Amino acid sequence: MLSIKDLHVSVEDKPILNGLSLEVKPGEIHAIMGPNGSGKSTLAHVLSGRDGYTITSGTVQYKGLDLLDLAPEIRAREGLFLAFQYPIEIPGVNNTSFLKKALNEIRKHRGEEELDAIDFLGLIKKQMKLVEMKEDLLKRPVNQGFSGGEKKRNEILQMAVLNPTLAILDETDSGLDIDALRIVAGGVNKLRSESNAFVVITHYQRLLDYIVPDFVHVLSNGRIIRSGTKELALELEERGYDWLIEKSETSS
Amino acid sequence: MVPGTANNFRSWLREHSQLGEQSQFSLSASLRAPSLAVLETEAFPTRKAEEWRYTPLKQLLAQSIEPLTGSSIDTDLLEQLKDSLTTAYRLVFIDGQFSSEHSNKLTDDFPAGLNIQLMAELDPESRQRAEATILTSKLSDDNIFQHITRGLSRAGLFIKLDRDIEIDIPIQIVYLSSTNSGVSCSTPINVVCLEENSRLQIVEQFASLKGTQTVTLPAEYIHLKAGAGLVLYKIGLESEATDHISNTSVQVAREASFKSHQYLLGSRLTRSNMEVHFSGPGGEALLRGIYLGDNSQHLDVRTYLDHAQPHCRSDQHFRGIMSGRSRGVFNGMVLVREQAQLTDARQSNKNLLLSRDARVDTKPQLEIYADDVKCAHGATVGELDPDALFYLQTRGISKPDAALMLTRAFAAVITQEIQIDTLRSQVHNEIAQRLNQIETSHV
Numbered sequence: 001m002l003s004i005k006d007l008h009v010s011v012e013d014k015p016i017l018n019g020l021s022l023e024v025k026p027g028e029i030h031a032i033m034g035p036n037g038s039g040k041s042t043l044a045h046v047l048s049g050r051d052g053y054t055i056t057s058g059t060v061q062y063k064g065l066d067l068l069d070l071a072p073e074i075r076a077r078e079g080l081f082l083a084f085q086y087p088i089e090i091p092g093v094n095n096t097s098f099l100k101k102a103l104n105e106i107r108k109h110r111g112e113e114e115l116d117a118i119d120f121l122g123l124i125k126k127q128m129k130l131v132e133m134k135e136d137l138l139k140r141p142v143n144q145g146f147s148g149g150e151k152k153r154n155e156i157l158q159m160a161v162l163n164p165t166l167a168i169l170d171e172t173d174s175g176l177d178i179d180a181l182r183i184v185a186g187g188v189n190k191l192r193s194e195s196n197a198f199v200v201i202t203h204y205q206r207l208l209d210y211i212v213p214d215f216v217h218v219l220s221n222g223r224i225i226r227s228g229t230k231e232l233a234l235e236l237e238e239r240g241y242d243w244l245i246e247k248s249e250t251s252s
Numbered sequence: 253m254v255p256g257t258a259n260n261f262r263s264w265l266r267e268h269s270q271l272g273e274q275s276q277f278s279l280s281a282s283l284r285a286p287s288l289a290v291l292e293t294e295a296f297p298t299r300k301a302e303e304w305r306y307t308p309l310k311q312l313l314a315q316s317i318e319p320l321t322g323s324s325i326d327t328d329l330l331e332q333l334k335d336s337l338t339t340a341y342r343l344v345f346i347d348g349q350f351s352s353e354h355s356n357k358l359t360d361d362f363p364a365g366l367n368i369q370l371m372a373e374l375d376p377e378s379r380q381r382a383e384a385t386i387l388t389s390k391l392s393d394d395n396i397f398q399h400i401t402r403g404l405s406r407a408g409l410f411i412k413l414d415r416d417i418e419i420d421i422p423i424q425i426v427y428l429s430s431t432n433s434g435v436s437c438s439t440p441i442n443v444v445c446l447e448e449n450s451r452l453q454i455v456e457q458f459a460s461l462k463g464t465q466t467v468t469l470p471a472e473y474i475h476l477k478a479g480a481g482l483v484l485y486k487i488g489l490e491s492e493a494t495d496h497i498s499n500t501s502v503q504v505a506r507e508a509s510f511k512s513h514q515y516l517l518g519s520r521l522t523r524s525n526m527e528v529h530f531s532g533p534g535g536e537a538l539l540r541g542i543y544l545g546d547n548s549q550h551l552d553v554r555t556y557l558d559h560a561q562p563h564c565r566s567d568q569h570f571r572g573i574m575s576g577r578s579r580g581v582f583n584g585m586v587l588v589r590e591q592a593q594l595t596d597a598r599q600s601n602k603n604l605l606l607s608r609d610a611r612v613d614t615k616p617q618l619e620i621y622a623d624d625v626k627c628a629h630g631a632t633v634g635e636l637d638p639d640a641l642f643y644l645q646t647r648g649i650s651k652p653d654a655a656l657m658l659t660r661a662f663a664a665v666i667t668q669e670i671q672i673d674t675l676r677s678q679v680h681n682e683i684a685q686r687l688n689q690i691e692t693s694h695v
Contacts, residue, residue: 048646049645049646050642051638051642071645071650071651072642072645072646073645073646073647073648073649073650073651073654075646076645076646076647076648077648081646082646084643084646087643088637088639088640088642088643090640090643090644090658090661091661091665092658092660092661092662092664092665093657093658093661098644098647098657099647101649101653101657102644102647102648102649103648105647105648105649105650105653106648109648141661158647162647162648
């Protein structure tokens with residue numbers, strides 16, 4: 001589904017990703033862990049198509065498409081979703097009409113009929129239960145005046161409604177208390193299936209108690225220095241990142 | 253002074269400045285004379301004058317003006333304007349002439365206590381009141397265009413509401429231009445007097461057929477007596493071949509309230525000057541507005557709030573959206589005089605530039621001579637938030653659609669304050685339509 005090969009990315013001539021490779025297949029959950037500044041968020045931004053990053057070499061194939069060649073909205077319509085670490089507040093844009101527009105753009109792209117207001121409301125109300133979100137948040141402007149936890153839940157709600165093929169969760173656990181974390185993770189677990197995949201970017205092992213990954217990758221200095229199963233995350237929790245980073249530096 | 257041919261604006265003024273038959277004009281000869289004298293002696297402001305340095309008058313003054321004809325009208329356009337209010341007392345001017353066909357009857361259609369007359373046909377008592385109101389009105393920017401209207405006006409209304417009367421149905425005043433041959437000039441003058449504790453809403457709509465060339469120079473004089481309340485909507489939808497320069501002077505007495513909503517969406521050149529003078533303590537003025545420009549439109553909004561009395565509150569919020577090569581100007585003056593203790597004055601001006609060549613000059617001015625006051629002002633000029641654009645794109649919304657959503661949202665902060673539902677949705681649609689045009693032509 002997603003195949004990243006030897007990706008090099010820099011920001012204002014400063015290299016951030018230095019030869020990152022990753023294979024994601026349908027039905028899999030991959031966790032990407034690593035210390036601050038290792039390039040985790042850069043990876044999420046590059047995959048979703050944010051401006052300001054220069055791809056110096058490497059390729060990213062997504063469902064057989066050259067992902068880096070597509071505009072952000074086309075990536076989204078092809079089923080790629082990014083849950084933001086810091087969701088943006090958009091004053092004056094109603095949360096419901098925004099999400100209806102987004103869903104219908106994606107449906108149009110797939111050649112499906114657009115949902116009318118009534119069908120959409122039925123869908124969104126069902127999905128709101130998944131993230132235990134209060135209904136009045138639907139009437140508010142996108143993320144405006146939402147608490148940190150409400151913003152993250154709103155991201156998961158959007159994911160549930162848009163039903164992506166590949167979802168990237170960028171530090172969705174940051175700033176969440178344990179109840180919100182449980183709700184957010186519960187949402188992800190209900191959405192996972194044989195045909196979709198998740199890339200969960202996190203600094204802490206804690207989230208992986210709730211969203212159990214098939215693979216764990218450790219990112220350092222813009223490269224994956226170690227891949228393993230969920231046990232690797234537990235080891236990192238115990239020993240920190242330093243031993244791995246030192247090891248990779250001595251071996252390279 | 254504009255040099256050149258006989259066929260320009262100045263020569264048209266000269267021809268029309270003769271004192272003619274009283275019956276034709278809005279004001280009496282004694283009131284017209286001083287204004288005509290101003291037209292004789294004063295030059296048009298050039299861009300060397302600070303107040304006019306941003307306002308380009310060259311095109312306006314180079315035009316030769318044809319007489320107003322009161323020709324046939326586009327009924328679709330009129331119907332559309334009628335639809336913006338489900339119920340209203342309607343008064344329609346077409347090419348500067350009152351259209352009794354499309355208006356309510358001036359004699360019997362209005363409720364008791366509401367007196368509406370044509371300025372050119374006032375009864376003696378009303379004329380005395382109307383002209384006294386004009387004479388006691390203040391305009392710190394005593395510009396020549398006010399005098400053109402005073403000297404030459406043949407159109408406009410006197411509206412007076414008796415004390416303690418509250419009217420829920422708005423008064424709709426429509427100014428339509430439809431002349432297709434040549435440039436015409438219309439100079440409506442309105443006088444609005446609200447007696448103690450009376451309440452009224454007025455909706456003024458300026459519209460024209462596409463391509464119609466008009467110079468519209470409205471002047472408005474409003475007196476609100478103690479405890480009175482007026483809500484004034486002004487919607488400018490004229491074609492981009494129009495010039496529109498308006499002057500509005502409002503006097504707000506003790507505990508009276510003035511609310512103004514301006515939507516300036518049309519014209520090649522718009523300059524709206526609105527002044528509020530507090531004449532008693534406890535008054536309130538709430539000014540809202542949007543100016544939206546594209547192509548080479550020039551939109552110039554001026555406000556002047558004279559806090560000459562204590563305990564008054566003013567709150568201004570204007571937003572500009574400029575695209576193409578258009579230019580916006582906001583010039584807002586808040587003057588708090590020494591005796592105006594406990595003034596609460598707020599002013600905010602936010603501008604959105606949608607293109608590289610668009611430009612805004614914002615000049616908020618605050619002059620405070622009292623020591624116990626609350627005053628705040630702020631102005632911003634910016635582009636669409638790139639983070640918000642990207643966020644919408646990652647949800648499948650194209651960049652132009654995302655830009656449109658964000659721009660509409662920027663305007664909706666102001667439009668949502670329109671209290672009349674049908675009018676709010678009409679203004680909303682009009683803005684959306686213009687933004688759609690901008691998107692298709694530039695993105």
